[in-house]
Amino acid sequence: MKPKRLREHWGSRFGFILAATGSAIGLGNIWKFPYITGEHGGAAFVVVYLLCIIVIGLPVMMAELAVGRTAQRNPVGAYRVLRPGTPWFLVGVMGVLAGFVILSYYSVVAGWILAYVFKSISGAVTGFTAAAGGAEAAKAHFQGFAAHPGWSVGWHFLFLAVCAFIVYRGVKGGIEAASKILMPILLAILLVLVVWSLTLPGAAAGVKFYLVPKITTVSVGPLSFPFFKGLTGSAVLIALGHAFFSLSLGMGAMLTYGSYLKKDADLSFSTMTIALMDTVIALLAGLALLPAVFAMGLAPDGGPGLLFHTLPAVFSSMPGGVVFAVLFFVLVAIAAVTSGISILEVVTAFFMGELGWRRSRVVPVVAGIIFLIGIPSALSFGAWEGLRLFGLSFFDLMDYLSANFFLPLGGLLIALFVGWGWGPKAIAAAAEGSYHGFPTGKIWLWMCRTITPIAVAVIIIAKLAGIG
Numbered sequence: 001m002k003p004k005r006l007r008e009h010w011g012s013r014f015g016f017i018l019a020a021t022g023s024a025i026g027l028g029n030i031w032k033f034p035y036i037t038g039e040h041g042g043a044a045f046v047v048v049y050l051l052c053i054i055v056i057g058l059p060v061m062m063a064e065l066a067v068g069r070t071a072q073r074n075p076v077g078a079y080r081v082l083r084p085g086t087p088w089f090l091v092g093v094m095g096v097l098a099g100f101v102i103l104s105y106y107s108v109v110a111g112w113i114l115a116y117v118f119k120s121i122s123g124a125v126t127g128f129t130a131a132a133g134g135a136e137a138a139k140a141h142f143q144g145f146a147a148h149p150g151w152s153v154g155w156h157f158l159f160l161a162v163c164a165f166i167v168y169r170g171v172k173g174g175i176e177a178a179s180k181i182l183m184p185i186l187l188a189i190l191l192v193l194v195v196w197s198l199t200l201p202g203a204a205a206g207v208k209f210y211l212v213p214k215i216t217t218v219s220v221g222p223l224s225f226p227f228f229k230g231l232t233g234s235a236v237l238i239a240l241g242h243a244f245f246s247l248s249l250g251m252g253a254m255l256t257y258g259s260y261l262k263k264d265a266d267l268s269f270s271t272m273t274i275a276l277m278d279t280v281i282a283l284l285a286g287l288a289l290l291p292a293v294f295a296m297g298l299a300p301d302g303g304p305g306l307l308f309h310t311l312p313a314v315f316s317s318m319p320g321g322v323v324f325a326v327l328f329f330v331l332v333a334i335a336a337v338t339s340g341i342s343i344l345e346v347v348t349a350f351f352m353g354e355l356g357w358r359r360s361r362v363v364p365v366v367a368g369i370i371f372l373i374g375i376p377s378a379l380s381f382g383a384w385e386g387l388r389l390f391g392l393s394f395f396d397l398m399d400y401l402s403a404n405f406f407l408p409l410g411g412l413l414i415a416l417f418v419g420w421g422w423g424p425k426a427i428a429a430a431a432e433g434s435y436h437g438f439p440t441g442k443i444w445l446w447m448c449r450t451i452t453p454i455a456v457a458v459i460i461i462a463k464l465a466g467i468g
């Protein structure tokens with residue numbers, strides 16, 4: 001019989017928090033959040049998003065960490081130990097599948113970012129002054145680049161190779177060590193960029209758009225009441241999906257990271273810290289981007305292209321733009337790597353735990369599979385642009401389905417597991433190691449039983465029924 005390998009653990013609580021925060025802070029915060037906020041009405045969207053984080057994000061994150069820490073297993077194995085002989089393990093299976101899908105397209109965008117780090121260093125993306133065509137020229141440059149199959153597939157490969165290198169080195173020597181170096185750099189760069197953006201002339205309009213909700217009057221029969229202007233039902237689903245995506249919830253990433261915690265590690269403090277850091281960084285990213293966009297007289301709703309069309313034009317038209325462009329793309333690249341490794345770790349932990357493979361064998365195999373699944377997404381902007389499924393490109397379909405359905409559904413099921421499947425034992429399990437007798441435990445369990453799953457279910461069903 002082969003000797004059983006000991007489970008890896010984090011070296012310190014601080015290391016775990018940095019790694020988990022690194023997972024949460026990613027393209028979701030810096031690429032997606034500012035542009036979906038721009039598209040869905042600015043500050044009103046921010047308010048709904050924050051509500052989703054509190055009512056849904058916090059309880060689900062706590063649930064994932066508690067399940068992982070108690071079971072000390074990968075997402076599938078965890079349900080198997082806690083509730084043997086029941087179908088709950090399927091929640092874990094869904095999470096692992098979501099991991100494959102999400103990383104496959106996440107890595108395509110992250111690959112572009114890596115390319116833009118090099119392009120910004122060589123000055124290739126800061127020549128788009130107004131005289132040279134501004135945002136339109138930047139857009140044409142980006143489209144030409146993303147449409148090139150060799151470049152998009154090649155950078156996708158490179159990003160996965162970087163993630164695989166880190167994950168290959170293990171939990172403490174790879175993920176934790178990388179997070180300890182990269183996260184402080186990320187924070188420092190972001191602060192420099194925020195200060196710079198806020199001091200540009202004309203920045204105030206961007207801050208206002210971002211932080212002050214527009215109110216309109218809505219009439220229902222004889223009653224009229226104030227409501228957020230521009231806030232639609234779809235925006236609520238998008239905010240919910242984004243809360244899951246941004247906090248890395250619903251597919252077992254936090255569960256897996258939680259499984260490397262020792263049993264006496266505090267959970268409520270960690271949950272709050274990770275969620276708070278993630279939210280603050282998303283808000284700061286918006287504060288670094290939107291004021292600069294307004295200051296240059298450009299539109300804030302540039303869609304996914306905000307980063308690749310609008311920003312290069314912004315950087316091109318200001319003194320010192322090259323330096324800020326390099327800093328900015330390095331920042332996003334760091335955020336993407338520390339998230340990418342957490343998704344890869346979910347899949348890796350599953351193969352190691354359930355199939356008994358060694359890490360050194362799992363990592364190249366799963367990274368290779370993810371690379372292949374990602375190829376259609378990498379080609380979605382060029383050769384395979386015409387391929388439409390349900391009216392969306394392959395890339396968009398992967399993003400839409402995983403962020404808006406798989407992750408919320410996964411989160412809903414995790415909340416139900418804790419609330420009903422695992423039952424009262426959950427409180428005791430989660431309270432272990434807590435500093436203050438876990439005062440939040442009862443509220444948490446109650447939320448996992450009621451508000452959290454109901455809120456997620458209502459939003460998903462409303463969307464499927466075509467309301468909003």
Ligand code: PFF
Nearest residue numbers: 024026027028245246248253
């Ligand atoms: N939270 C990451 C981001 O905001 O970019 C993305 C992500 C990481 C989603 C890990 C899901 C996950 F399990």
